[in-house]
Amino acid sequence: MKWRKYFIPTTKETPKDATAASHILLLRAGLARQLAAGIYSYLPLGLRALRKAENIVREEMDRAGAVELRMPCLTPTTLWEETGRLETMSDILLRIDGSVGDWATGLVLGPTHEEIITDIARAYLKSYKQLPINLYQIQLKFRGEARPKSGVLRTREFLMKDAYSFHHDLETLDKEYENMYATYCRIFKRCGLPYTVVEAESGAMGGDVSHEFMVMTDAGEDLVAISEDRVYAANLERAAAAPPEAGQDDDTFAELEEVHTPGAGRVEDVCAVLGTQPRQMIKTLIYTGVAPASSRFDSDVAPASSRSEAVRVVALVRGDHEINEFKLAKAAGMMLELADPETIEEVTGALVGFAGPQGLVDKIDKLIIDREVTVLRDAASGANKTDYHVTGVNPGRDFPLDSAGTGPGRYGEKVVVADIRNVVDGDPAPIESRSPLHLRTAIEVGHIFMLGTKYSDSMGATCLDKNGRARPLIMGCYGIGVNRIMAAAIESHHDENGIIWPMSLAPFEVLVIALDSKDERANKVALEVHDELAAAGIDVLLDDRDERAGFKFKDADLIGIPLRVVVGKKSLAAGGVEVTERGKESKEIMPPEAAVEHVTKLVRQELNKLAQ
């Protein structure tokens, strides 16, 4: 490909509002252009990288035995009603308006395709003999992101590989989950991404076993907890610390004592007045929720609004800890919302900011105590009296634990001890080593889920088992953000001058630079090198522009083609052409034919290395 016939609008300007390296370089290197908030055009160079990622994903999915199909972007709302997600996902579902006709309001742009594939499954997968099968597509997805950001990391339209496996038993689901896990590892390695696999929450997808494939980078929007020994990794929603060790077993419990703390609502302010630390305080948070019809916990938690009986729940965490809403919902068995000030005042008898656990249990429906709170001694808390706190609060004495133990679990109907907090930096990992956890930001590039029968149950997708009985299909699902692969590659591989593409994603593998457009001999040699590389199947770009050498080198660094062959008067005088690698210092002068051979070998070697 010749640069002059191509379209690479590089720019020196750093786009305003862009802070992530991938975002800045995406725009500066002419890979993409924003059309609207969270909506990008892929310019030729960006599209080449995106399609390379797409092809790697496709090749590896095919190799893993998955079968490709393609579902539409426009999907009928009726299917989303069957699973209830028309309502539960309404904040991100883009719906079509009725200006062309009422029929259009029955359509929604799919942000994911569980409903659609399950509809296909119930139509065609009738017998266990057809199972297991893993159906996938690489297709555009649409999400009504309220605040899209960071270039192509969080957008309203994106390319996704989504796969859905169907099973008649858990054994084959386990096996396919492992198959996909291994396939994802291969995919991300081939793409040159330094990825980490973490345990994850399933969220709106449902199911209970789930892993995310993360690329650690400052630009990431997800938080991951990794143990220092790298044995344990989980996303923040899921990550747990090792259970706390029991406190000293002495008898010296301080007495409850009220302290006047006028206007001190925040933990820091209270600590200043009481002369204590946040880790010695108990935060008392009041929630309201709606108990589900069935008391059995189920990961498919109903939204607060759709059930009937309103309940009051109090959650206790240490003053230096934050509530984890996912864990809290699990412990409560229902979705919860922070109570409004009126309810808080009614429950505590005080203004907001002065709640404490003592004496509350009779006024509420459920008390959920974080494990770390159970081992506190002589803690401080709100006094349930406006402008007052108390010191000397002791769990088990001043509020019930229903057990003096420290492990997680359920202690009766009303009082629950559980892990309901986010881990913090330095927490011991929940593994034998108790290696300290560290929190890092990451880009989620892949996510795999064991869904179970969530969708097949609600949509009536069954197949006949060996005995001729209809059983709900058991499902797994497996997603990869293709655009994010590209962005994560840039985040992981760049320097101050531009991108350093992994060979497998590079829009072009080799850049040939004719240094001086007036030098006919150099131009001729450059063109020959280009043509021979192209004939050898190498993706090669020839910079044949009528520009200064310095300008060309700056653009070369910016667009980040891994290998470079420079042809100029100087190199020819020194015996040939100069071969360099992007991001490395080494230079080598060799005859043009040797350079073609050498560069071809380097490309193949690097691609093989990534694919191993």
Place this chain on the structure above:
Amino acid sequence: MKWRKYFIPTTKETPKDATAASHILLLRAGLARQLAAGIYSYLPLGLRALRKAENIVREEMDRAGAVELRMPCLTPTTLWEETGRLETMSDILLRIDGSVGDWATGLVLGPTHEEIITDIARAYLKSYKQLPINLYQIQLKFRGEARPKSGVLRTREFLMKDAYSFHHDLETLDKEYENMYATYCRIFKRCGLPYTVVEAESGAMGGDVSHEFMVMTDAGEDLVAISEDRVYAANLERAAAAPPEAGQDDDTFAELEEVHTPGAGRVEDVCAVLGTQPRQMIKTLIYTGVAPASSRFDSDVAPASSRSEAVRVVALVRGDHEINEFKLAKAAGMMLELADPETIEEVTGALVGFAGPQGLVDKIDKLIIDREVTVLRDAASGANKTDYHVTGVNPGRDFPLDSAGTGPGRYGEKVVVADIRNVVDGDPAPIESRSPLHLRTAIEVGHIFMLGTKYSDSMGATCLDKNGRARPLIMGCYGIGVNRIMAAAIESHHDENGIIWPMSLAPFEVLVIALDSKDERANKVALEVHDELAAAGIDVLLDDRDERAGFKFKDADLIGIPLRVVVGKKSLAAGGVEVTERGKESKEIMPPEAAVEHVTKLVRQELNKLAQ
């Protein structure tokens, strides 16, 4: 690929409402599944065919020097406002509703991308030195079709190749138009389509030179006029007949005579009463329109509602002819609508159905006479009096022609003689041979347009010429319906048993059938043949299902893989495997290794033949 691990849900049932062969076979062969009206999932076999078509299009566009990029499906309404198409295309634009936030109402799903590419062009194409350039994408498009039908021929979501070329002079536009014309011929030939190129109207796209690439088939939704000698072809909107020959130049003109024709509004009824033929009648149609601000004719005709001054227009065509709205709008210089009954009564003084040209010219703003009407003698028409017609109507005597000539043209401000009718079967073609025209139905698979400066003018997309002056970019655009390639291939290549794929689009090139799943030796040979063909780069499917031979043959015919290798007891006893071609009678038994070689050669030969 092994059938048992794959997903090909064939069915014997002919889907209700499906009449087109491509529609029926699409569903029966398990290529696609309808998700909602005009919205299809491509099942694995259908997706493979679709992607083969897509790849052929991409390869040929690349070879032609076009540069691929990818624009989003979600596009901002602001760009559509700039060209006025948010209003003029409002009947097919799918807009996003505001349920996720008001921002979403600013988005529309692109049915075509002139506005988006012109926005990219005005951002980056600043100098004539960057031109010409042809930017293309292969991407989903969305259209709010009121009545989608015929399977994937007319859908609400479809895959399209759309290319847009930019120029600073007409010479390079002409050259690129020819380049695309030739490229389209290559593409459709490679896809095995028997296509015809026809002159076309540009319609909503704008511009004046335009060609459609048509595949003739009964299932087509477009009408094409082709001369018997195949020299002339145009779509119905565009097709013209040769001008009429002047009538006899004698002096015997009949007098106008009123005839009582109570209740006879339709042409046939009137003819019955008058004892004449439709071809001797003049149909008098009354329209209303809004004159454009500028009187200059311009293909970018404004909608009737957006301008100010309302006018009344009368159009005359022969009783056996139909008005062509495109031609009428051109002749009138504005968009027209049929007048309401009140206006008709006001103009004619009679109820609807009794209008005639005599005496009307003073009551209207414009009289447009079809060329064929000018050569009528002693014709019949409405009497402008309820329940009466007249005979002996003579053009030039009873209504003005402003010239006795027969050629098209403009005769003064008020009276216009022009070609404003649809051609009919048997009309002489407008070429020297006057070969008779025949009307045929066709599928439009491609369409190329010279757009000129329609979009660059309204969006202010200019580039600097050699003298440093800003000039509007000159544009061409070039579309291909990728799904339609697949449907047209099925329409053109099938028999009563199923599809007969062209080799280039075939989901698999070779089908190996192991006839009896209990016959281990045959199974082993079939597997070996499959593996060796796959190793040779052939797309091969192995029917390894535990089904009866007859069932397998029926499915084989249905899914239409071009080459078949059958392995059974009988063939092995006869010395090997049986090689057949779909749709042909010939059978050949040969040793397995020879069959692999033979079949590989046949595939390559056929692909080369199509690509020539």
